[in-house]
Amino acid sequence: MILSIRRVAGLCLRHLYILRGSWLRMLEMAYWPLINVVMWGFTSQFLSHNSSWFAQAGGVLIAGALLWDVMFRGNLGVALSFLEEMWSRNLGYLSVSPLRPGEMVATILVMSFIRTMIGVMPAVLLAIPLYHFSLFSLGLPLLVFWTLLTMMGWATGLAVSAMVLRFGLGAESLAWVMIFAIGPLAGVYYPISVLPDWLQAVAWALPPAHVFEGMRAVMTEGVVRTDLMLSALALDLVYLALGIGLFLYAWHTARVRGALLNVGE
């Protein structure tokens, strides 16, 4: 499949125009991550004064909250970028333009990255003066964790977009709720070992479980677990391939059902 950078940039422009024209949208993107980091920051401070483990592993809750938001925003960025086209009933014109489905996928992934940066970066920066915790202190592994969680967010967002394309805008609430099904199994705030044995097996089949275990290893033991990062990457590639495949399949079936011309509210 040949992707045209010009067309991808052209469609990105459409989303950037919307962001540029609405400071409320920008504020909304940063709002929840900021609230989240404030809540988990104070919780973390309280626990560090009352628990020796938390006192030693300062910032592990804040780091978990911030990195969870990377995955959540990655998912939301993909789903909302696609939903924008459905809400505006613009999919018909896009579908008869030379824009290919793969280019639409590339566009929403780029926009998801931009939305995630706008959403999470203010919270990351706020944690520095407020709690004397810098996510950047994780060093190079932070880049790897960020990438691995973003990939899982993208995979989930593409699966949600495929469902919206298949079932219509009635399924749009999945964009906000579906990823939370992963939450209890991701081990964001606790190790996977606290889960029942049978649930641990399910958790290890998900990339975020490997990432958050890896994050705790860096923060509490000062160990970079490359084995966890590699297994997360392998799983991410599988989920991302599934997400892209699902989206392209939903696109194809929409052409069979005639859904591309009549989508909207």
Add this chain to the structure above:
Amino acid sequence: MNAIEVIDVTKSFGSVVAVDKISFTVEPGTVTALLGGNGAGKTTTLSMLLGLLLPSSGAISLLGQDMIRHRYRVLPRVNFSSPYVDLPHRLTVRENLTVYGHLYGVKGLKTRMADLCRDLDLVTLLDRPVGKLSAGQKTRVSVARALLNQPELLLLDEPTASLDPDTADWLRGYFQEYRGRTGATVLLASHNMTEVERMCDRVLIMKSGRIVDRGTPADLFARYGRDTMEEVFLDIARDRRRPDEPERGEP
């Protein structure tokens, strides 16, 4: 080479046959109407021509390219306008045209936009969000978008629906002028008889998913012994016998 070739195309949705084994060709540089009542299959046919909808069977080629297998080779040379598809409401006219200019790879985009906006009287609206325009203004923006890539083949779905008579008349004139200037082929789906009479060289009449008659407007008037397309349309819609058809029971 015909601009459009449709051979035995059928589209079924479960047990419902929306388009039933239709075949037709459209010669380059002509304006052809797909005429039919609501639910006749016009929009379904247009959607299949554009590749928005996959036919259940049959073959479609536009500008010499198989639309089912090589859709992306021909899409840069084709465009489409419909009152039932919107442009992003929060984007201004300029932003919308810029985005689509990039998607179609329009060379000299600023000049092209300036020309179209002058022709379609959009200059003063360029920085207004599309959502704040009147129906007529939105239609003009949609037409500007459809003509950005100077299409060799233009497909129009009810292009003057919801427009006042003055704007509709002006728009028909503009499409005729565009066809005359560029030699483009135009296929329009409509149930506006005045539009069809005024603009079209040939008419394909659809009913219940089938093409039930075809010809130039003059041919159809003569065949049905009528003076207007509306009378021809009503004869077909109400299953009235053509004067040249034998009565029931006759050999």
